[in-house]
Amino acid sequence: MKYYILFIFFCFVCCDEYGFDTKYIEVPLDHFSFTNNKTFKLRYLVNDSYYVDNHPIFFYTGNEGDISMFAQNTGFMFDLAKQFDSLIIFAEHRYYGETLPFGNLSYSSPEYLGYLSAQQALADFVYLIDDLQQQYANKSSLEKVPVVAFGGSYGGMLSSWLRMKYPYSVTGAIASSAPIWQFKGLTPCENFNKVTTDVVRSLGSEKCVETIKKIWSIIRSKTNTTEGKITISKEFSLCQNLTSQNDVEVLLNWVNEVITNMVMVNYPYPTSFLVPLPGNPVREFCSKVDSVEYKDDDGVLKAITTGLEIYTNYTGTTKCNDILQTASSSLGETGWNFQSCTDMIMPMCSTDEDMFENSEWDFKKFSDDCYEQYKVRPRNEEVPILEFGGKNIETASNIVFSNGLLDPWSSGGVLQNVSSEIAAIVIPDGAHHFDLRGSNALDSESVQNARKFHQNQIKKWLHQFYFKENKDLYYYYNSKRYD
Amino acid sequence: MKYYILFIFFCFVCCDEYGFDTKYIEVPLDHFSFTNNKTFKLRYLVNDSYYVDNHPIFFYTGNEGDISMFAQNTGFMFDLAKQFDSLIIFAEHRYYGETLPFGNLSYSSPEYLGYLSAQQALADFVYLIDDLQQQYANKSSLEKVPVVAFGGSYGGMLSSWLRMKYPYSVTGAIASSAPIWQFKGLTPCENFNKVTTDVVRSLGSEKCVETIKKIWSIIRSKTNTTEGKITISKEFSLCQNLTSQNDVEVLLNWVNEVITNMVMVNYPYPTSFLVPLPGNPVREFCSKVDSVEYKDDDGVLKAITTGLEIYTNYTGTTKCNDILQTASSSLGETGWNFQSCTDMIMPMCSTDEDMFENSEWDFKKFSDDCYEQYKVRPRNEEVPILEFGGKNIETASNIVFSNGLLDPWSSGGVLQNVSSEIAAIVIPDGAHHFDLRGSNALDSESVQNARKFHQNQIKKWLHQFYFKENKDLYYYYNSKRYD
Numbered sequence: 001m002k003y004y005i006l007f008i009f010f011c012f013v014c015c016d017e018y019g020f021d022t023k024y025i026e027v028p029l030d031h032f033s034f035t036n037n038k039t040f041k042l043r044y045l046v047n048d049s050y051y052v053d054n055h056p057i058f059f060y061t062g063n064e065g066d067i068s069m070f071a072q073n074t075g076f077m078f079d080l081a082k083q084f085d086s087l088i089i090f091a092e093h094r095y096y097g098e099t100l101p102f103g104n105l106s107y108s109s110p111e112y113l114g115y116l117s118a119q120q121a122l123a124d125f126v127y128l129i130d131d132l133q134q135q136y137a138n139k140s141s142l143e144k145v146p147v148v149a150f151g152g153s154y155g156g157m158l159s160s161w162l163r164m165k166y167p168y169s170v171t172g173a174i175a176s177s178a179p180i181w182q183f184k185g186l187t188p189c190e191n192f193n194k195v196t197t198d199v200v201r202s203l204g205s206e207k208c209v210e211t212i213k214k215i216w217s218i219i220r221s222k223t224n225t226t227e228g229k230i231t232i233s234k235e236f237s238l239c240q241n242l243t244s245q246n247d248v249e250v251l252l253n254w255v256n257e258v259i260t261n262m263v264m265v266n267y268p269y270p271t272s273f274l275v276p277l278p279g280n281p282v283r284e285f286c287s288k289v290d291s292v293e294y295k296d297d298d299g300v301l302k303a304i305t306t307g308l309e310i311y312t313n314y315t316g317t318t319k320c321n322d323i324l325q326t327a328s329s330s331l332g333e334t335g336w337n338f339q340s341c342t343d344m345i346m347p348m349c350s351t352d353e354d355m356f357e358n359s360e361w362d363f364k365k366f367s368d369d370c371y372e373q374y375k376v377r378p379r380n381e382e383v384p385i386l387e388f389g390g391k392n393i394e395t396a397s398n399i400v401f402s403n404g405l406l407d408p409w410s411s412g413g414v415l416q417n418v419s420s421e422i423a424a425i426v427i428p429d430g431a432h433h434f435d436l437r438g439s440n441a442l443d444s445e446s447v448q449n450a451r452k453f454h455q456n457q458i459k460k461w462l463h464q465f466y467f468k469e470n471k472d473l474y475y476y477y478n479s480k481r482y483d
Numbered sequence: 484m485k486y487y488i489l490f491i492f493f494c495f496v497c498c499d500e501y502g503f504d505t506k507y508i509e510v511p512l513d514h515f516s517f518t519n520n521k522t523f524k525l526r527y528l529v530n531d532s533y534y535v536d537n538h539p540i541f542f543y544t545g546n547e548g549d550i551s552m553f554a555q556n557t558g559f560m561f562d563l564a565k566q567f568d569s570l571i572i573f574a575e576h577r578y579y580g581e582t583l584p585f586g587n588l589s590y591s592s593p594e595y596l597g598y599l600s601a602q603q604a605l606a607d608f609v610y611l612i613d614d615l616q617q618q619y620a621n622k623s624s625l626e627k628v629p630v631v632a633f634g635g636s637y638g639g640m641l642s643s644w645l646r647m648k649y650p651y652s653v654t655g656a657i658a659s660s661a662p663i664w665q666f667k668g669l670t671p672c673e674n675f676n677k678v679t680t681d682v683v684r685s686l687g688s689e690k691c692v693e694t695i696k697k698i699w700s701i702i703r704s705k706t707n708t709t710e711g712k713i714t715i716s717k718e719f720s721l722c723q724n725l726t727s728q729n730d731v732e733v734l735l736n737w738v739n740e741v742i743t744n745m746v747m748v749n750y751p752y753p754t755s756f757l758v759p760l761p762g763n764p765v766r767e768f769c770s771k772v773d774s775v776e777y778k779d780d781d782g783v784l785k786a787i788t789t790g791l792e793i794y795t796n797y798t799g800t801t802k803c804n805d806i807l808q809t810a811s812s813s814l815g816e817t818g819w820n821f822q823s824c825t826d827m828i829m830p831m832c833s834t835d836e837d838m839f840e841n842s843e844w845d846f847k848k849f850s851d852d853c854y855e856q857y858k859v860r861p862r863n864e865e866v867p868i869l870e871f872g873g874k875n876i877e878t879a880s881n882i883v884f885s886n887g888l889l890d891p892w893s894s895g896g897v898l899q900n901v902s903s904e905i906a907a908i909v910i911p912d913g914a915h916h917f918d919l920r921g922s923n924a925l926d927s928e929s930v931q932n933a934r935k936f937h938q939n940q941i942k943k944w945l946h947q948f949y950f951k952e953n954k955d956l957y958y959y960y961n962s963k964r965y966d
Contacts (some may be wrong), residue, residue, distance in 0.1 A: 031870075032515040035597030036826040107503060113520030126869055168875035219675050342517040376517050386609055387514075392651035397878055 032124035040101035048395035052085035063155035066097035146154020152433030172398035172461035175435040182412025189349035191411035204286025216357035239320035254323035341370035397421035404430025503528035514606035523584035535568035546638035549580035558921020583763035635916030655944035659916040665895025676837035686702035687769025699840035722803035737806035822852035829929025880904035
């Protein structure tokens with residue numbers, strides 16, 4: 001399905017660089033209705049190695065995947081926690097990772113899966129935060145400890161919405177690469193793919209873009225015959241031969257996703273994702289694509305398949321490509337696809353101005369596909385705007401939206417200050433939530449500046465909090481250096 | 484059940500002084516989960532007789548009863564609409580009046596009734612407001628028209644929460660007699676009954692309070708025997724004789740409710756409620772109570788039953804008293820009792836400092852009663868605070884909380900300014916949402932001042948709105964007089 005591809009957020013293979021205790025809290029299945037009193041265990045990770053009494057909680061609002069994956073790739077929170085004497089929490093989003101409200105049945109039908117929604121997840125977080133605040137406050141000096149929310153990508157959307165909807169729960173939010181405007185009428189549907197194309201053009205080459213542009217029709221025409229399907233399967237080193245038109249669509253999606261993923265995770269140093277990647281993977285990819293001189297369709301195919309090896313076979317040990325999977329199995333693609341059919345409806349399309357195959361945003365077709373796959377339909381495209389306000393967020397406060405301009409998702413992000421209390425910071429050479437990663441010798445100046453900006457904003461929010469709640473702690477914080 | 488009594492909001496018999504068209508909008512049954520795609524028809528009333536293009540919508544957030552009841556008793560919105568050229572909307576709250584999502588089955592089990600909640604109702608209103616804004620904006624000059632929310636009592640809670648949770652939906656909110664702090668830990672559980680007692684003492688007399696204080700144990704001791712039950716049934720002119728201890732509890736609740744209701748609706752001029760009442764009913768009631776000289780329990784009984792006739796038989800045509808009903812059947816007592824067991828858990832109790840029978844707030848027992856009656860239990864007492872923030876509402880804006888100090892519900896209200904953008908106004912001689920009533924020659928100066936205050940705040944909010952959206956309309960409004 002065409003809509004499938006657009007919602008793949010990248011992920012990482014965990015090397016467990018950061019240590020945590022695993023805990024669980026019992027939360028209501030349905031926070032907003034009372035047809036049942038069911039509860040389930042929500043998993044969260046705790047690191048209290050830096051925590052000093054009455055200091056803040058840094059709370060990661062988990063997104064669409066196993067929370068340990070995010071915990072291992074948000075080193076920025078650790079770097080900050082050392083300075084702020086903070087408790088570190090990573091809360092898992094319901095229906096992802098181990099947090100399956102109905103166990104193995106969780107994904108079996110809308111009856112079970114229907115409680116997967118951003119609003120319910122936010123209410124889970126509020127529930128957990130309240131519990132943590134009670135646990136960790138030294139009641140003699142403070143009723144509740146302050147909490148700062150962090151999140152990247154969909155997790156960043158959640159952290160900003162948490163502050164908007166429940167400002168009493170979190171004192172502020174760092175929302176990194178959060179495309180809160182990737183909804184109907186807020187961002188043209190073609191922008192995501194245009195940004196992706198621009199990045200390949202500027203970091204790779206115009207030739208690389210042109211080669212990618214050619215690949216879609218070549219795959220289509222070559223797979224017209226049974227023989228052609230076998231040839232193409234071989235060219236792409238697929239684990240299973242293409243046998244139907246549907247398989248062809250899956251391959252097209254897979255190629256699109258792999259290229260898009262590479263752009264999202266274009267970090268300046270090697271990182272280990274589903275597959276290990278070199279630093280600057282887009283440049284490496286295009287360099288390989290461009291190294292193949294071609295005159296005909298077979299040459300284009302060769303150029304692309306050679307380039308893709310950067311993503312699919314960087315270690316040289318991959319035997320074949322499974323096109324049903326582009327990222328770690330820790331990432332809950334099925335859950336996210338369900339959400340994209342219900343509360344996170346993000347219109348996407350492709351035009352001549354980008355390097356992908358043209359595709360329209362056809363809400364009717366999208367809805368039919370959703371029904372076919374999940375037996376749900378989006379109520380209407382307005383849902384995310386009715387729930388979260390679209391561009392009218394100026395009454396909120398204490399949120400930083402950060403976006404890397406090399407990140408396709410910046411197309412739906414907040415790139416300019418909304419008010420004196422909702423700041424936007426851009427990282428011109430940054431990929432998808434680059435600023436949430438731990439510091440690295442190869443970090444650019446702009447990502448370092450973004451992190452410094454976050455730090456100052458958090459300091460300001462904590463000052464506000466302690467000034468109101470406890471003057472001693474306020475003066476203590478005011479005198480503290482954060483280096 | 485003891486908790487029954489505490490949630491009776493008063494109501495009115497409608498004389499249809501104000502005209503409306505009745506309309507319906509199809510809204511989702513469940514805004515926050517996706518286990519089903521059901522929708523239902525939400526009723527709303529429209530009066531466009533004052534409306535001029537691109538002017539505001541005044542939107543009443545319906546509470547626990549038939550919406551036409553509120554529409555006929557919120558004349559202030561009409562008085563204002565004339566000045567502001569506004570559209571008037573009264574939206575019915577789901578599960579009340581005609582807005583029954585499952586028709587006759589709506590109240591049959593938690594499976595159907597469970598979608599009754601404040602959060603779901605707010606989302607309904609956001610849905611309807613969005614639709615109205617699209618309908619009524621003249622797109623050439625304004626994308627969306629501004630909306631001001633109004634509400635009294637639980638409706639006032641909803642109007643303030645609407646602004647807090649969905650600030651993009653309404654530009655501001657007038658929350659009259661909204662006890663948003665009548666929740667755990669925010670207000671001592673005895674305050675409601677203390678205020679009620681103080682009002683009877685100051686508007687009636689100390690003797691009246693003392694007489695009321697005696698009645699509870701007298702009813703209890705006299706109804707110990709079958710004969711006693713018959714005697715008491717006669718004294719209170721009951722339609723059906725008391726036969727069980729449960730009947731006695733119902734009677735005790737009924738007497739409590741009737742007295743409390745009288746205090747709530749203590750307006751200076753005659754009004755027509757479930758039963759017609761004279762102006763200043765508390766004074767009239769105590770005057771009758773005090774007119775009976777008594778020496779023994781029978782005398783106390785006589786004094787109270789004589790006094791109650793102010794409420795039960797002011798016209799002299801009541802044949803007998805039905806103690807299962809204290810207010811109009813238009814008021815959805817069952818629905819409200821369900822809500823009090825789920826999301827609107829308001830701890831109440833009585834002590835020696837008030838005139839009612841002592842009672843403790845026993846959450847365990849309350850929960851058991853809820854389960855017995857509705858097959859639901861409150862999750863925990865914190866629910867309303869987790870959902871709506873308790874006293875930590877200072878980040879919100881453009882809300883006026885008004886409270887009459889003669890209103891028992893003022894015990895849980897916001898009586899002091901929270902910030903420069905959340906104002907509180909008190910009406911020392913005002914009863915329950917007195918300020919929402921249409922102007923009357925007998926209005927006190929303080930209620931007139933409160934209405935003037937509302938008017939000025941609304942003007943300010945609209946200025947903010949038009950300044951941002953359309954400068955011409957801003958200048959037009961700025962030059963307009965509101966007299």
